Amino acid sequence: MEHPEPDARNLERSLGEYVRAVAAAVGVPDESTTVEISDTATAYLGLPQRWIDRPDHDVMLVWNERRGWSLAVETDPAEDPVVIAHHDGGDLVPDPRAVAQFVTDTAAGRHTGRKRPGPVAATTRGALAERLSPYVHHPR
Structure with missing residues (x-):
């Protein structure tokens, strides 16, 4: 289908x-999120947790339209974040509860999706918008 x-x-x-x-499933306020659509669609959620190996750095949940969700530790602004784990499952738009469980499991050391995944099945922005459409509740 086109x-x-x-x-x-x-x-x-x-x-x-x-x-x-x-964000609601993870337990962070809307103010801790950003979304950007440019050459790549991306999202960011700032998390209140600290990572045991880097207690002075913030933890973030990031999403992009090519790889889906990853949990990472922020570093200096000039450096790329350090990825802790990637959500595996092959779905660019997993249920929010599954993303929250991924965060919980990773923080508890129970997540094994640490390797860098390949791109999730190629999708058009139209197909992505269709997958996201159930989350649009009312016009603004």
């Missing part, structure tokens, strides 16, 4: 609603 490409504004809104649902 999916028409959404405009960036609609995709940003849909992704934003999904990220808010993930």
Whole structure:
């Protein structure tokens, strides 16, 4: 089935609603999230946890349209974050409860998805917008 490409504004809104649902499941306020649509659609959630190996750095949950969710530790602004684990499962838009469980399991040392995954099945932005559409509840 062919999916028409959404405009960036609609995709940003849909992704934003999904990220808010993930934030609620993880237990962080909306203010701790950002979404950006550019050459790659991305999302960020700042988490209140600290990582035992890097107690002076913030932990973040990040998403991009090519690889899905990853848990990472922020470093200096000029450096890339240190990835702790990648959510495996092959779904770019897993249920928010599954993402929350991924965070809980990783923090407890029970997550084994540490290797860098390949891209999740290639998808168009139209297909991504369709997967995100259940999270859009009302027009703004």
